[in-house]
Amino acid sequence: MSVIDFEPVHQQSTAEMIADRLREAIMRGNLAPGVQLGEADLATRFGVSRGPVREAMQRLLSEGLLYSIRNRGIFVIELTVDDVVDIYRARTAIEGGALALILDGRRDIAYTALGPSVTDMCAHAESGNAAGVSDADQAFHEALVDSAGSPRLVRAARTLLIETRMCLGALQTTYPDLREQAQEHVDLREAIGAGPKPRARTLLIEHMNDAIHRLRRRYPEQVDR
Incomplete structure (x- = not known):
């Protein structure tokens, strides 16, 4: 196959870089839900x-x-509470897998990989840094799936x-103490590292279900409509 059949590498990497930055901006709330994005402005x-x-947006x-x-035009997604409940159900299936x-056979790998995020989460919880806890929470679950x-x-x-x-901003406010959120991850890591396998599975499911239950209690009028 001729080289001219391939898309130039620099264009592909540029599009991926832009996509990464847009994802980060959406995740952090710098691009607010519902905001319209324009090709010319972003370019x-x-x-x-x-x-x-255009490729990044696609x-x-x-x-x-x-x-x-x-x-x-094209807009940033807006998540309802029902959407978030569905997200956690999907995550339960994926992270359970x-x-x-x-x-x-990969318990040692996972235990080591989960260490930094657990340490960070506990430190941020002690200082009352909710945003730091959220960052560490995401890092924990990324490391879990990566492992x-x-x-x-x-x-x-x-x-x-x-x-x-x-949506973690809403979840944070449902925890009376951020240390409770951190402790759930400490317990899950320990179970993954050396605990009985059924306990690890149970803790993961309970962790996901807990997030759903907290949302239902906080926004009872917005779910299961």
Whole structure:
């Protein structure tokens, strides 16, 4: 096959770089839910042509982080409480699959990988830094899925984790003490490292279900409509 059949590498990497920055901005709330994105404006801000921006936006459209309205434009997703409940249900399936692989010969790998995020989470919880706890929470679950050694699970989890980070502000306020949130992750890590396998599975499911129950209690009028 001729080399000219391939897309130039610099264009592909530029589009991926832009996509990464847009994901980060959406996750952090710097691009607010419902805000409209324009190719020309983004191209100017990134200092690139519109082609890589268009490609980056198409990637995020396919991932569900952006949505398109015919004749109006492209917008950042807006998550309802029902959406967030569904996200946690999907994460339970994906992270449960990752945990099954971890418990089948990768426990030491996972225990080591989860260490830094647990340390960070506990430190931020002690100081009352809710944003730091959220960052460490996401890092924990990214490390959990990464430790399974499955690129497909990693891809499947990525968008769900970004969507979760978008809503973690609401979840934080449901914890009376951030140390409780950190302790859940300490216990889960210990169970993954050396505890009985059924306990690790149970703790993961309980952790996910707890997030759903907290949302239902905080926003009872917005769920199961």
